[in-house]
Amino acid sequence: MSNPSALLEEIAETALAPGRILGGGAARNEDLPAWFREQQSAAWTEFQTLPMPALKDQAWRFSNVQALDLAPYTLPVSLSDRAERDLLERSTELSEIAGRLVFADDHFLERDVLSEKLRAAGVIFQPLERAMIEHEDLFRRHFMTQPATLGSAKFAALHQALVRSGTFLYVPRGIEVELPLETFHWLHSENVAIFPHTLLVAEEFSKVTLVEHFRSADRSRAGFSCGVNDLVVGPGAKVNYVCTQDWSDRALGIQINATTVARDASAFNLYLNLGGKFSRLESLSRLIGEGGRSDMLAVSVGDGAQEFDARTLQDHACAHTYSDLLFKNALYDRARTTFGGLIRVEPHAHFTDAYQKVRNLLLSDDAEANSMPGLEILADNVKCSHGATSGQLDEEQMFYLLARGISAAVARELLVGGFLTEVLERLPAPALIVRLEELIADKFARRSR
Amino acid sequence: MAHSGLSFESDMQELIIQDLHVSIADQEIIRGLSLSVPRGEVHAIMGPNGSGKSTLAKVLAGHPDYIVTAGSVTMDGENILELEPDERARRGLFLAFQYPSEIPGVTIANFLRAAVQSRMPEGEELEATDYYAQLYKKMDLLEMDRSFTSRSVNEGFSGGEKKRNEILQMALLEPKYAVLDETDSGLDIDALKVVSKGVNSLRGPDLGVLLITHYQRLLNYIVPDRVHVMVRGRIEMSGGKDLALQLEEKGYDWVKDDIDEPTLA
Ligand SMILES: Nc1ncnc2c1ncn2[C@@H]1O[C@H](COP(=O)(O)OP(=O)(O)O)[C@@H](O)[C@H]1O
Ligand SMILES: [Mg+2]
Numbered sequence: 040m041s042n043p044s045a046l047l048e049e050i051a052e053t054a055l056a057p058g059r060i061l062g063g064g065a066a067r068n069e070d071l072p073a074w075f076r077e078q079q080s081a082a083w084t085e086f087q088t089l090p091m092p093a094l095k096d097q098a099w100r101f102s103n104v105q106a107l108d109l110a111p112y113t114l115p116v117s118l119s120d121r122a123e124r125d126l127l128e129r130s131t132e133l134s135e136i137a138g139r140l141v142f143a144d145d146h147f148l149e150r151d152v153l154s155e156k157l158r159a160a161g162v163i164f165q166p167l168e169r170a171m172i173e174h175e176d177l178f179r180r181h182f183m184t185q186p187a188t189l190g191s192a193k194f195a196a197l198h199q200a201l202v203r204s205g206t207f208l209y210v211p212r213g214i215e216v217e218l219p220l221e222t223f224h225w226l227h228s229e230n231v232a233i234f235p236h237t238l239l240v241a242e243e244f245s246k247v248t249l250v251e252h253f254r255s256a257d258r259s260r261a262g263f264s265c266g267v268n269d270l271v272v273g274p275g276a277k278v279n280y281v282c283t284q285d286w287s288d289r290a291l292g293i294q295i296n297a298t299t300v301a302r303d304a305s306a307f308n309l310y311l312n313l314g315g316k317f318s319r320l321e322s323l324s325r326l327i328g329e330g331g332r333s334d335m336l337a338v339s340v341g342d343g344a345q346e347f348d349a350r351t352l353q354d355h356a357c358a359h360t361y362s363d364l365l366f367k368n369a370l371y372d373r374a375r376t377t378f379g380g381l382i383r384v385e386p387h388a389h390f391t392d393a394y395q396k397v398r399n400l401l402l403s404d405d406a407e408a409n410s411m412p413g414l415e416i417l418a419d420n421v422k423c424s425h426g427a428t429s430g431q432l433d434e435e436q437m438f439y440l441l442a443r444g445i446s447a448a449v450a451r452e453l454l455v456g457g458f459l460t461e462v463l464e465r466l467p468a469p470a471l472i473v474r475l476e477e478l479i480a481d482k483f484a485r486r487s488r
Numbered sequence: 489m490a491h492s493g494l495s496f497e498s499d500m501q502e503l504i505i506q507d508l509h510v511s512i513a514d515q516e517i518i519r520g521l522s523l524s525v526p527r528g529e530v531h532a533i534m535g536p537n538g539s540g541k542s543t544l545a546k547v548l549a550g551h552p553d554y555i556v557t558a559g560s561v562t563m564d565g566e567n568i569l570e571l572e573p574d575e576r577a578r579r580g581l582f583l584a585f586q587y588p589s590e591i592p593g594v595t596i597a598n599f600l601r602a603a604v605q606s607r608m609p610e611g612e613e614l615e616a617t618d619y620y621a622q623l624y625k626k627m628d629l630l631e632m633d634r635s636f637t638s639r640s641v642n643e644g645f646s647g648g649e650k651k652r653n654e655i656l657q658m659a660l661l662e663p664k665y666a667v668l669d670e671t672d673s674g675l676d677i678d679a680l681k682v683v684s685k686g687v688n689s690l691r692g693p694d695l696g697v698l699l700i701t702h703y704q705r706l707l708n709y710i711v712p713d714r715v716h717v718m719v720r721g722r723i724e725m726s727g728g729k730d731l732a733l734q735l736e737e738k739g740y741d742w743v744k745d746d747i748d749e750p751t752l753a
Contacts, residue, residue, distance in 0.1 A: 434552070438551055438552070438573060440591075441577070442550075442577055442583050443661065444578040447574065449606065453591075457593030460592075460594075461592065
């Protein structure tokens with residue numbers, strides 16, 4: 040199907056399950072280039088062809104596939120000026136940044152401009168719809184080139200079919216961006232579906248930190264986010280990527296990540312999961328050059344009936360590569376987590392170090408953690424370890440804090456915070472760690488109200 | 489006792505343990521123990537290993553594993569056995585643990601701040617500069633390095649550092665009654681001197697101290713007003729500070745032999 044307007048018609052007719060997701064999207068992408076819309080059309084066909092995930096699929100074991108009913112969701116319509124102003128005002132997490140992009144219901148609201156110096160150096164930090172026009176070759180070379188192999192191929196197709204905005208970040212060879220860049224994606228209207236996209240390309244010996252915030256404008260509203268973030272880390276480059284997810288507790292979130300790490304490069308990913316009714320993270324790190332290193336970190340704090348579902352792959356495609364995964368979950372009430380993670384050391388990827396550690400802190404008898412760690416080693420001289428454990432708060436530690444006059448509620452917060460600190464501390468950015476701790480403290484405060 | 493006959497008001501300024509019985513896992517560890525520590529005094533409890541000293545200390549602080557089957561404990565006239573551990577602490581009871589817990593990821597600074605904050609009225613926020621000024625003053629007293637505050641509570645601390653940390657907390661929280669459980673064990677002579685100096689500097693009319701120790705050595709540095717000997721869950725002998733020297737000389741068997749205890753065959 041090459042006629043782009045036909046895509047829209049077809050979408051309007053065929054629709055998702057009962058199809059309201061597409062209800063408002065008629066004129067959605069008419070302003071985007073034809074080649075892009077053709078890709079969207081093909082992705083739409085693929086989305087329709089692929090089956091919905093089922094519990095019997097290994098990649099969805101223990102997951103809550105019922106949560107994936109897309110029937111309630113609709114495509115965004117435009118926001119009122121007031122809503123835009125309100126969200127812009129709320130879009131500050133870090134005080135010192137090199138730039139900021141803000142999106143609400145997939146509309147690009149604003150950019151805090153990159154410094155002249157960075158722009159002159161060739162750094163690009165733009166909304167997707169601009170980048171695909173102004174930097175078409177560069178954009179097309181990297182856009183949606185990583186297949187989603189961890190269970191959500193269907194959602195990756197849906198994302199590509201309906202993506203309309205997002206972040207393109209490009210850092211040229213040898214450029215070091217000292218301050219972090221920041222983005223916000225807001226779910227605003229009730230039952231809106233958004234498709235946040237992030238494409239980060241760090242060229243040889245460059246250095247950059249990107250911090251993304253996923254938020255709901257109103258904590259009582261439902262919504263659906265189906266996002267993709269692809270990180271391409273060139274030889275010797277250093278990328279820190281942090282995503283703080285704090286959707287409303289009625290939101291459904293699916294996030295698909297692929298990180299490609301070249302020779303002597305280093306990628307640091309940290310996902311802080313606080314919100315969402317059901318949120319799934321699929322994270323793939325592919326180590327394709329000697330000396331490459333990937334650190335995969337996640338902290339999840341769940342309560343009520345929240346579910347966090349994480350599937351990871353540490354794919355060592357080259358010798359002398361290193362990966363280290365550390366996920367920690369603190370679960371209150373009836374919160375659930377599922378972790379399915381594989382370390383794969385491909386043939387010839389000798390002298391690989393790969394580690395994977397999952398720790399669950401169960402703060403209630405009804406909380407549940409399922410872990411499925413896995414190893415697939417096809418090379419020699421490999422150092423690997425993996426393990427997942429679940430435990431409760433240590434009673435002697437608790438008593439020690441109580442014996443100092445600290446109330447049980449505050450003592451619990453301190454201990455849970457302490458448990459999570461090991462993950463946050465790995466992040467090579469102290470100012471960011473403080474901010475992440477504050478977000479966790481906000482969640483505690485919300486709980487105690 | 490030396491204090492019978494004091495006025496009603498000062499009678500109230502006492503930690504009074506009466507006929508206390510404590511069990512764990514159906515085993516009675518404290519078997520009818522009575523003891524009074526008035527504020528302003530330091531009482532030492534000495535006793536062989538396993539006699540129940542730490543059990544007593546933890547029961548006073550409210551450890552949930554121990555079951556009080558009989559007896560009472562009052563602090564300035566208030567029955568504390570009904571109170572949660574954190575309430576007892578906020579009322580002015582302090583326990584320096586024999587084996588302080590290690591708490592990874594929680595810094596000394598945050599931990600102590602929470603402890604100080606817990607003593608403030610609802611809604612009132614601790615002023616950070618005042619807090620640090622106070623904290624540093626106490627740390628200087630105990631010859632502790634400032635960098636200490638950013639370390640995780642007791643994690644990777646040497647024995648001496650742990651004990652110093654306990655006394656630091658005591659100095660900062662200014663309790664009415666402090667139970668120090670073997671605060672001397674594992675200390676070399678220099679550390680012992682520093683810790684003793686810390687405790688001595690806190691002595692005064694407003695503080696009662698129950699100093700639990702296995703060895704007489706500590707009592708050369710922190711000179712007690714009274715010495716009690718605890719054997720098998722009871723105070724079997726009480727006396728002045730010289731009792732400690734006598735014990736050192738004759739050993740605990742001397743006390744045990746003195747006890748007219750029916751032995752179970
Ligand atoms: N948590 C516990 N579970 C079972 N037995 C205990 C526990 N704590 C103490 N005990 C027993 O109580 C007795 C007294 O121990 P403790 O109070 O530690 O003595 P001390 O401090 O005088 O050396 C010992 O026989 C010890 O084994
Ligand atoms: Mg003991």
